[in-house]
Amino acid sequence: ETAVFQTPNYHVTQVGNEVSFNCKQTLGHDTMYWYKQDSKKLLKIMFSYNNKQLIVNETVPRRFSPQSSDKAHLNLRIKSVEPEDSAVYLCASSLTVNTEVFFGKGTRLTVV
Amino acid sequence: AQSVTQPDARVTVSEGASLQLRCKYSYSGTPYLFWYVQYPRQGLQLLLKYYSGDPVVQGVNGFEAEFSKSNSSFHLRKASVHWSDSAVYFCALTPGGSGNKLIFGTGTLLSVKP
Numbered sequence: 001e002t003a004v005f006q007t008p009n010y011h012v013t014q015v016g017n018e019v020s021f022n023c024k025q026t027l028g029h030d031t032m033y034w035y036k037q038d039s040k041k042l043l044k045i046m047f048s049y050n051n052k053q054l055i056v057n058e059t060v061p062r063r064f065s066p067q068s069s070d071k072a073h074l075n076l077r078i079k080s081v082e083p084e085d086s087a088v089y090l091c092a093s094s095l096t097v098n099t100e101v102f103f104g105k106g107t108r109l110t111v112v
Numbered sequence: 113a114q115s116v117t118q119p120d121a122r123v124t125v126s127e128g129a130s131l132q133l134r135c136k137y138s139y140s141g142t143p144y145l146f147w148y149v150q151y152p153r154q155g156l157q158l159l160l161k162y163y164s165g166d167p168v169v170q171g172v173n174g175f176e177a178e179f180s181k182s183n184s185s186f187h188l189r190k191a192s193v194h195w196s197d198s199a200v201y202f203c204a205l206t207p208g209g210s211g212n213k214l215i216f217g218t219g220t221l222l223s224v225k226p
Binding site: 004031033035040041042043044045048056058090092094096097098099100101102103104105106 | 144148150153154155156157158161200202206212213214215216218219
């Protein structure tokens, strides 16, 4: 049973638009993540938050910004999307920073 | 730099046959190692993990993996595959002190022929 919920499932937008993806976990975890999976299925971490504090910020373009209102939510905003942003964005959570990571089903973004 | 290599992009086996999916890692210390499975249009599900101790770890659905420090490997095995095992399998590691950052391999697409 999925306990990391992402919305929307799919989103199609034009170059230059702003998009926002939502993620909520109901596991009571302290740590949340965003990963990007490209068209070749390559997975890379983008951000990690622990107790609403940013702890991992990989080298991603500045147009990407995570937003955490509380421990259960971690949203991702992309200002002015580019074609290379087309990918599946996976949200995840873990109890702490050294425990099993649970993934959501992902949001597929297509930039046209 | 830490990395994970899955040398086989695609593996095809017949239902009921045994399976081994290969994973090699590069890390100077002892990493935490994982195997995840991704079914079509789904997120990743954890199959098994290795933190320390017995190098052979058991996972869900009959999967197991063996850690070898000398070979820097963490191969996944299953004695008898089922058609429902068809999916993409990812090997991953977490370096110590990385904030639980998972470094993934490129994945292996497993196709099970009925």
